[in-house]
Amino acid sequence: GYSEIALHFIKDERTRFELSLECGNVEAALASAKELNDDGCWIKLAAHALDHGNVQVVEVCHQRVKNLDKLTFLYLITGDLEKVKKMQKVADMRGDYGSLYQTSLLIDDATEQIKVLKASGKFVLAYLTAKNHGLDEEAQSIAESCEISPEVLAKLPATSGPLKPSQPISSQPHGNWPLLNVSKSVFDRFFATYEANNAKNTQFDDDEDGEDATGAWGDDDDNNFVDAPTGSGTFYTEDNLYGVEGDEEDGGWGMDPELQIDEDIGRELVSGLQSTGFTMPSSEANPLEIWARNSPLPADHITAGSFETAMQLLNRQIGVVNFAPLKPLFLSLYQSSQSYLVANSSLPSQAFAIRRNPEETNRSQIRPINVHDFQSLLAKLKEGYRLFNANKPIEATEVFSNLLHSIPLLVAESRSDAEEAQQMIQICREYILGLNIDRARRETPTSDPEGLKRALELAAYFTHCQLDPKHSIITINLAMTLNFKNKNFVTASLFSRRLLELGPNPKLSTQAKQIQQVSERTPRDEVSINYDQYNPFVVCAKSLVPIYQGSPSVQCGYCKASYLPEYKDQLCTICELSQIGLNGTGLKLN
Missing domain, CATH: 1.25.40 (Serine Threonine Protein Phosphatase 5, Tetratricopeptide repeat)
Known part of the structure; x- marks a missing residue:
């Protein structure tokens, strides 16, 4: 835990890279990846950056490992067709006919498609491509130059027009996915201020009088030393946190033998970290989870897709042990609880939960629709x-x-x-x-x-x-x-x-x-016959013999069919669901 805090203290780049990925700091991970310059790190960073919607970092990673296929696909899904055209030129320079043809299909470049097919010896396909795109002169030229016989041309299927790729909705390329503004933690603010003040104090004072005590060493601009504070000076950081007053007896170090240690400092620091640190925004609960969490009705658990908890409720309420007859009803309820909006053919359909109380605003009271109503x-x-x-x-x-x-x-x-x-x-x-x-x-x-x-x-x-x-x-x-x-x-x-x-x-x-x-x-x-109409009885549902009043008997936990005691713990022959003699808490329907 606290990987974002450990990141401030760890110097090993490999460890910093892993910690940055763990806490979601893509910028820090990018800096470490540049230092390591390892293909494995770039690939791993690309996957994490894509999860965070950082398209620019994903692009850099694919460029570093020369993963041109993924780079082309990234440009395509973000709508940056200009860069897709550049990838076409790169594939042409590399002599990669496969990538060149694929890229030409993506941007609907018929001329380049024909060129690749001709270079690959696919003359008939080149002829058909030209025909599909209305390039009749080019098609005739291919047929003549490549000596495609009229018999072959006659057997070719009739063209129905070119296959046009989908065009981006927006003509402007998409940038990074927008993220929430997260306030910096106590440690982030502290180290940022400390580094800013430290940078000010490490500058040389060119206007200071007298000869430089360092002599010729002072000409090295790469060495940034901090002048030691004098006995009367003060070393400033955030809010004068490290103020040191001069003292003759202490040799100028400013050590205070009567320094008062406040034990609440640690607690205040932790409290500040908890109150101002990063807090993941809570995602909205899935309606299916709400249905299963807040309802005691088996039907609501089924519509939520929680078949296991629904079966547990049925077993506890009415002693159901045989769920095979209920399988079609389970599936029917679950399928009817959601509507699906078909999107693009390459994307999954969007599911929307259907509620039986759409006017309800209290989320804990939201309930799913149920097709098995009383009227049915x-x-x-x-x-x-x-x-x-x-x-x-x-x-x-x-x-x-x-x-x-x-x-x-x-x-x-x-x-x-x-x-x-x-x-x-x-x-x-x-x-x-x-x-x-x-x-x-x-x-x-x-x-x-x-x-x-x-x-x-x-x-x-x-x-x-x-x-x-x-x-x-x-x-x-x-x-x-x-x-x-x-x-x-x-x-x-x-x-x-x-x-x-x-x-x-x-x-x-x-x-x-x-x-x-x-x-x-x-x-x-x-x-x-064994029949006495004047002596009240019920019929055993298994043996079909009378059980007269006062005789021992057991019942089904659900339909309450009566049985002789010898049939206890067997499956009820009437409902074919519950166990004979297994009493539940009672069926809940509303």
Whole structure:
């Protein structure tokens, strides 16, 4: 540390050079590089000077090591086309056809391009170059002098015009990049004043009377000696800091035996260094960093590109352990959080962070836009309802699963939206569980008694999923019909009463009443099933068996699906995100 202070005391040029680069003193590094005159130093200084925007020093460095290609490129990007033309002449004098042709392309010098191509034996390319630039006479001359056959000319592609290089925006060459004015430190001011006063005191007094005590040695102008102060004189530096009064007893040295040492001098010096020394101007914080630093919402961390912290939040809040289903949503959120302005083809696009509260002036409250808003979730829910109603279980399951994956990445605008999103989690859980039960029923063979028993049980369990009333009518009607067809009249009668309580359409209502009348005349079940509608239960989402009230169970940390204790620490089959039995702090949506 304090390389800018050490620079005042170090005399070794190699060390001074490294210290100058470390503290960003390009001028001091240039002085040391001139003393060392080493190619490695010039190359290193060129890189550092370019970082500081000191174009003039970069130019000097490239000239010293004769790096003509980089020098040409430097002139080009700074818009100094006159010097690019000079580099063209240098390449011509050196006989460097490669650099000469490249420079000619940069300044659109067609004549020089043709000259180089002809000298290199590329007559066809020279002919095409002349044609492209409208130099028809030159092209005809090349074709005749180089004996290019008409057959070759006929096979050449049609020209579409010359390739014009980009022109500088400003006709004036750019100088060094503007820098902030930095106040000098205590040490800089002290040494500058000391050197100025020392230079005054080292001058010879030509008007002094008497013979020069040095004799013939006084003729050497290269020796600058300081006259020793007399007993009554004073040696001046900054603010008379080193004032020395004459004293006969001290032999003129002015030593004070009662000199008072102030212990606060050191502290004042350090305090002055800290208060007036160089202070790096603080750069404006990246909006992405602000989003990730100030928000507890996983969605804001994702849009900021901080996927790791977002995953940590999801794991801590709702116990997510499987992030594979969330990858497309992560990428979609991140890509939608920024807009990109395409600049020159040779430059990267400029990214601009998109905010959801552009009117906010407090930087700590700035938040990113979120494409997964509550309205988009409602649209997905309606689509899931439509697919369920159309008896498309596979497509409906995909929609409800995607909705369940999207909710943790929601940014709710109000508390009511957050509460409705929490209710939406329960809705998705019940529909996915019900569709899983129905799929298992469809896949169960009913040719054997055990398979038939299991199918009737699953149909009964499906009716206990908390669905929309019009969808519950569908599930209860299905269970009633299956039990009636398999002569389970008692169970069919139970479902018919439940169906009538929901107020179905007249056709279903008539059918339910007829089944109820028949079942009451023959009150028996041909197939005994594990189902008791009067004992409250939830369905295990893994084994699809009832867990009656009072029985031990574990839940998913996110969707709250119920499981038998034996499935603890496994992945939830409903949300496919969280670990069973891993309870979090709770999902934050606003």
